[in-house]
Amino acid sequence: xNTSGRLFSTFLFSPIGIVYLLFLxxxxxxxxxxxxxxxxxxxxxxxxLTTENFERVLTDGYYQEIIFRTLKIAFLTSLFSLLLxxxxxxxxxxxxxxxxxxLMFLVIAPLMSxxxxxxxxxxxxxxxxxxxxxxxxxxxLIDQPVQILNTETAVLLALVHIxxxxxxxxxxxxxxxxxxxxxRAAGTLGAGRIRTFLEVTLPLSRTGILMGSALVFTLSAxxxxxxxxxGGKDVQMLGQQIYDLxxxxxxxPLASAVAFVLVLCQFSIIALYFRGGRHGPA
Amino acid sequence: MTTQQNSSGSSFHAARRSRITRQIVxxxxxxxxxxxxxxPILIIILSSFNTTSANTFPADGLSLQWYRExxxxxxxxxxxxxxxxxxxxxxxxxxxxxxxxxxxxxxYVGSYREVAQSIAMLPIMVPHILISISLLxxxxxxxxxxxxxxxxxxxxxxxxxxxxxxxxxxxxxxxxLERAAWTLGASRLRILWEVVIPLVAPGLxxxxxxxxxxxxxxxxxxxxxxxxxxxxxxxxxxxxxxxESTPVIAAITTVQIIMxxxxxxxIERLVGLRQIMRI
Amino acid sequence: xxxxPVLEIRDVVKQYGDVRALGPVGISVREGEFLTLLGxxxxxxxxxxxIIAGLTNPxxxxxxxxxRDITALEPPQRDMGLVFQNYALFxxxxxxxxxxxxxxxxxxxxxxxxxxxxxxxxxxGLPGIGSRYPSELSGxxxxxxxxxxxxxxxxxxxxxxxxxxxLDAVLRKRMRLDLRNIQQRLGITTIFVTHDxxxxxxxxxxxxxxxxxxxxxxxxxxxxxxxPESRFAAEFIGExxxxxxxxxxxxxxELKVKVAEAIFTAPAGKMTxxxxxxxxVMVRPERVEVSKxxxxxxxxxxxxxSSRVFSGDQVSLTMRVTEDLELLCSKPSTALYRGFDxxxxxxxxxxxxxxxxxxxxxKGGAA
Ligand SMILES: Nc1ncnc2c1ncn2[C@@H]1O[C@H](COP(=O)(O)OP(=O)(O)OP(=O)(O)O)[C@@H](O)[C@H]1O
Ligand SMILES: [Mg+2]
Numbered sequence: 001x002n003t004s005g006r007l008f009s010t011f012l013f014s015p016i017g018i019v020y021l022l023f024l025x026x027x028x029x030x031x032x033x034x035x036x037x038x039x040x041x042x043x044x045x046x047x048x049l050t051t052e053n054f055e056r057v058l059t060d061g062y063y064q065e066i067i068f069r070t071l072k073i074a075f076l077t078s079l080f081s082l083l084l085x086x087x088x089x090x091x092x093x094x095x096x097x098x099x100x101x102x103l104m105f106l107v108i109a110p111l112m113s114x115x116x117x118x119x120x121x122x123x124x125x126x127x128x129x130x131x132x133x134x135x136x137x138x139x140x141l142i143d144q145p146v147q148i149l150n151t152e153t154a155v156l157l158a159l160v161h162i163x164x165x166x167x168x169x170x171x172x173x174x175x176x177x178x179x180x181x182x183x184r185a186a187g188t189l190g191a192g193r194i195r196t197f198l199e200v201t202l203p204l205s206r207t208g209i210l211m212g213s214a215l216v217f218t219l220s221a222x223x224x225x226x227x228x229x230x231g232g233k234d235v236q237m238l239g240q241q242i243y244d245l246x247x248x249x250x251x252x253p254l255a256s257a258v259a260f261v262l263v264l265c266q267f268s269i270i271a272l273y274f275r276g277g278r279h280g281p282a
Numbered sequence: 283m284t285t286q287q288n289s290s291g292s293s294f295h296a297a298r299r300s301r302i303t304r305q306i307v308x309x310x311x312x313x314x315x316x317x318x319x320x321x322p323i324l325i326i327i328l329s330s331f332n333t334t335s336a337n338t339f340p341a342d343g344l345s346l347q348w349y350r351e352x353x354x355x356x357x358x359x360x361x362x363x364x365x366x367x368x369x370x371x372x373x374x375x376x377x378x379x380x381x382x383x384x385x386x387x388x389x390y391v392g393s394y395r396e397v398a399q400s401i402a403m404l405p406i407m408v409p410h411i412l413i414s415i416s417l418l419x420x421x422x423x424x425x426x427x428x429x430x431x432x433x434x435x436x437x438x439x440x441x442x443x444x445x446x447x448x449x450x451x452x453x454x455x456x457x458x459l460e461r462a463a464w465t466l467g468a469s470r471l472r473i474l475w476e477v478v479i480p481l482v483a484p485g486l487x488x489x490x491x492x493x494x495x496x497x498x499x500x501x502x503x504x505x506x507x508x509x510x511x512x513x514x515x516x517x518x519x520x521x522x523x524x525x526e527s528t529p530v531i532a533a534i535t536t537v538q539i540i541m542x543x544x545x546x547x548x549i550e551r552l553v554g555l556r557q558i559m560r561i
Numbered sequence: 562x563x564x565x566p567v568l569e570i571r572d573v574v575k576q577y578g579d580v581r582a583l584g585p586v587g588i589s590v591r592e593g594e595f596l597t598l599l600g601x602x603x604x605x606x607x608x609x610x611x612i613i614a615g616l617t618n619p620x621x622x623x624x625x626x627x628x629r630d631i632t633a634l635e636p637p638q639r640d641m642g643l644v645f646q647n648y649a650l651f652x653x654x655x656x657x658x659x660x661x662x663x664x665x666x667x668x669x670x671x672x673x674x675x676x677x678x679x680x681x682x683x684x685x686g687l688p689g690i691g692s693r694y695p696s697e698l699s700g701x702x703x704x705x706x707x708x709x710x711x712x713x714x715x716x717x718x719x720x721x722x723x724x725x726x727x728l729d730a731v732l733r734k735r736m737r738l739d740l741r742n743i744q745q746r747l748g749i750t751t752i753f754v755t756h757d758x759x760x761x762x763x764x765x766x767x768x769x770x771x772x773x774x775x776x777x778x779x780x781x782x783x784x785x786x787x788x789p790e791s792r793f794a795a796e797f798i799g800e801x802x803x804x805x806x807x808x809x810x811x812x813x814x815e816l817k818v819k820v821a822e823a824i825f826t827a828p829a830g831k832m833t834x835x836x837x838x839x840x841x842v843m844v845r846p847e848r849v850e851v852s853k854x855x856x857x858x859x860x861x862x863x864x865x866x867s868s869r870v871f872s873g874d875q876v877s878l879t880m881r882v883t884e885d886l887e888l889l890c891s892k893p894s895t896a897l898y899r900g901f902d903x904x905x906x907x908x909x910x911x912x913x914x915x916x917x918x919x920x921x922x923x924k925g926g927a928a
Contacts, residue, residue, distance in 0.1 A: 002618060002633065002635070004470070004635060005390070005470075008390075008470045008471075009386055009390035009391075011382075012382045012383065012385055012386030012390060013382070013383065013386050013390075015378075015379040015382055015383070016379050016380075016382070016383040016402065016441065016445075019379065019434065019437060019438060019441070020401075020404065020438070023417060023420065023434050023435075023438060024404065024405065024408075024413060024416075024438055026420070027416035027417055027419060027420040028408065028412060028413070028416040030416065030419065030420070030423075031412070031415055031416040031419050034419070084315050084318065087308070087311050087312060087315065088312060088315050088316075091308060091311075091312045101550060103316075105546060105547070105550055106316060106319065106320060107319065108546065109323075109542065109543055109546055110319055110320070110323060113323065113499060113535075113538065113539050113542050114498065114499020114500070114501070114516055114538070114542075115499065115501050115516070116499070116501055116516040116519050116520055116523075116535070117323070117326065117499070117535040117538060117539060118322055118323070120326060120519070120523065120531055120532070120535055121321075121322025121323055121325055121326045121535075122322050123523075123527060124322075124325050124326060124329050124532065125321065125322055125325050131325055161318065161319065161322060164319070193304070214407075215406065215407070218407060218408075218409060219409070219410075221409065222409025222410065222411050222412065224411055224501075224502065224505065225501045225502075225505070225520060228524075229520075229523060229524075239409070239411050242411060242415065243411070243505070246415050246418070246506065247506070252419070255415070259412055259415070262409065262412075263408075263409075263412065266409070456647070456649065458645050458647060458649035459649050459651060459652075461616050461636075461643075461645070461649065462643070462645055462649035462650075462651075462710075463651070463662065464616065464635075464636040464637060465614050465615075465616065465636045465637075465639075465641060465642070465643040465711075466642075466662050466663035466666055466710070466711075466714065467636075467637045467663050467666035467667055467714070468637065468662070468666050469637060472666065476662070477651060480653045481652070481653060
């Protein structure tokens with residue numbers, strides 16, 4: 001490319017470059033490096049190298065429990081999102097129905113309506129006066145409302161509901177870009193439906209599965225609002241800890257260490273996903 | 283769905299039966315998943331017409347009192363207005379930057395397209411809470427007004443979506459058209475304005491709407507970056523819900539849902555939502 | 562009189578990674594000339610054109626216009642009109658706005674734009690369609706609009722990249738003449754790209770034959786047809802009988818070549834050969850004479866008709882001379898030539914023949 005071409009591509013990329021470098025990567029780098037600073041009640045942080053924040057996060061039983069719970073919920077969220085999202089994505093990618101446009105819209109619409117809206121929906125559904133309890137009572141399964149709100153189940157349900165569309169997108173693209181003739185070819189070679197699915201469709205959609213799982217895992221591990229509203233005091237996750245440390249306790253170095261652990265968990269899980277799935281063609 | 287060619291009558295019927303069974307199983311599964319996706323939203327809409335103040339369901343009666351309460355609450359109204367304003371600003375920013383980026387990716391990086399695209403997708407890989415806190419801390423270091431921080435934060439979380447959507451639209455533009463304009467004497471900037479932008483206008487418009495929707499629904503960025511006088515609607519609702527929970531929330535979210543469904547339908551009309559699903 | 566070339570490209574090479582797409586090639590174009598780049602798919606025609614237009618930067622070499630080096634200039638600073646293979650009309654602009662585009666970029670005043678656009682639409686035979694959109698035009702009309710859009714800016718050079726290849730056969734023939742007429746009316750220097758030999762011959766003053774990124778041969782159509790310099794040129798342009806032979810005598814501008822058992826006399830051309838060299842003799846099928854009665858003299862062979870193809874205006878006979886020598890002959894479909902049948906013994910004469918260097922050892926025969 002010549003000079004003026006280079007100049008123009010600089011013009012095209014510099015806005016996003018500036019925004020990402022200055023307002024995304026640099027601040028995140030700064031915040032995460034704060035985990036090595038010393039907490040100071042007056043100055044918030046003093047740039048003196050210390051590992052005390054990490055020691056605290058990793059040895060304190062309170063944090064260990066929260067880390068474990070966060071990983072568990074994030075893992076289960078991505079698992080259930082996959083189990084629900086796969087049939088949906090498969091249906092959307094293969095169906096020839098005239099309603100397909102609307103059906104796609106109905107997957108995206110909840111995503112667009114924001115986290116608060118959907119979390120609120122679950123509060124109404126799961127509360128002791130909510131639809132679920134009332135239905136269970138009216139069909140006689142229970143006679144006292146059961147406690148669903150403020151449990152891990154509630155958080156998990158809502159997270160799956162909120163994050164499933166993020167699973168459906170990558171699955172949909174990898175399924176829709178598959179040549180349907182490949183499945184037909186397997187059929188003509190004598191493979192049954194299930195066999196075809198297991199040996200052809202599933203492996204070919206691996207990229208979508210990995211992308212979707214990584215995305216949902218990341219997003220659920222970092223959630224704050226949903227566990228705060230649906231899990232109450234008993235279902236604390238890492239996100240809430242960070243939130244409290246930053247805004248209430250004002251212990252930024254510790255918040256940074258917690259965030260660091262969160263990011264580390266996410267990246268190792270993502271790395272694990274992609275390593276485990278690296279065999280065979282992408 | 284093909285049936286075997288050489289099938290005799292009975293195996294033909296067997297194949298047909300198994301096909302029908304399969305379709306029923308598929309249909310029931312998909313319907314159940316949709317029910318799961320949509321029930322919470324339907325419940326909100328229904329409970330917004332409740333007469334009592336508890337979040338009960340089914341409703342005890344029909345009324346519009348919660349809508350009236352919303353319209354009479356200055357804090358909710360102000361938050362709604364602020365969110366709408368912020369959404370427009372962030373959407374314009376994210377669409378402009380997203381367009382330049384997408385165009386660069388499609389015409390100026392050659393075989394590095396995948397890499398460039400993944401870099402542009404960075405903000406959806408990072409937990410939003412981290413983006414937000416980091417910005418907050420940046421604001422304590424640099425003399426940047428909080429409002430600017432909030433806008434930039436929203437632009438960042440919208441960018442992956444605008445870049446992906448506009449890339450999909452640009453894929454449909456024949457590069458020869460730009461070459462033609464170039465040989466006819468148009469500068470690179472002029473080509474964007476005269477040829478590329480008109481051709482992807484529907485894509486740009488739907489990217490604007492989509493970014494607006496994302497910004498309007500965001501909690502995480504606003505959680506740390508909204509201050510007095512600049513509280514977004516989700517934050518207002520969030521702080522309200524931590525203390526009490528009345529159907530006024532249902533009324534507000536119903537308004538929001540209707541607005542978002544309307545905007546979503548416009549996108550569907552313009553470019554088809556399929557493009558958005560290609561992140 | 563030798564004129565200074567309007568455009569000259571020197572030692573141009575285009576490399577894509579390790580793959581050499583073009584070059585090194587040198588081309589010079591005279592004022593007002595209609596020059597055609599002819600060659601098979603992938604030989605580098607579009608690349609050459611785009612290098613001339615400035616859309617592609619050459620890896621090596623230079624492009625100069627009227628003596629000025631323009632290699633580093635971008636398309637807007639070069640003064641070229643390019644017509645794309647798929648026309649590349651702006652779908653969101655009317656025909657008028659499409660044609661006016663280049664003038665607007667040159668800041669021509671509005672009334673003048675209107676006048677010039679209308680004039681050029683008349684020249685290309687499409688008056689009064691300015692308000693339509695490209696999607697509302699037929700293929701031939703779009704092609705003319707594309708030409709109009711390229712010539713309205715009065716470029717020093719008009720570049721046409723296979724502009725006829727998207728049209729149906731009938732329209733294609735008509736557009737050849739129309740294009741040539743427009744070109745002559747405007748007197749505009751033109752470089753035309755095609756892989757169709759008929760197109761190249763009918764339209765051009767000069768043809769450049771390209772192959773595998775290089776120039777195989779160039780010259781006026783007749784010369785290219787009569788005196789190809791390589792087997793590729795002989796075979797790509799028209800049909801040719803290519804027959805193995807051996808030089809037995811080198812005379813004054815003349816060669817004697819032994820073909821089968823006969824001795825052929827042929828012009829020596831530019832080739833330098835010595836006695837005993839193995840060469841290829843080319844005879845165009847329409848120049849092969851056949852007779853049912855013996856012919857004597859040089860350049861004659863004897864054989865049998867082995868196949869006969871009737872195609873309306875023509876009769877093609879294939880004649881077997883020896884085990885591995887067959888000759889093709891195309892003749893007008895008159896009673897005389899229709900009278901030949903398979904198996905008939907024939908005498909063949911090929912006075913009008915041409916000698917090529919022998920590139921491969923393939924035995925002669927109809928090509
Ligand atoms: N961007 C590119 N990257 C790599 N190789 C390329 C590129 N563009 C062209 N080539 C190669 O360069 C060679 C010449 O291409 P060019 O388009 O000039 O051929 P052409 O003669 O115009 O063929 P056609 O008649 O099919 O249009 C081809 O082998 C092509 O594969
Ligand atoms: Mg070409």
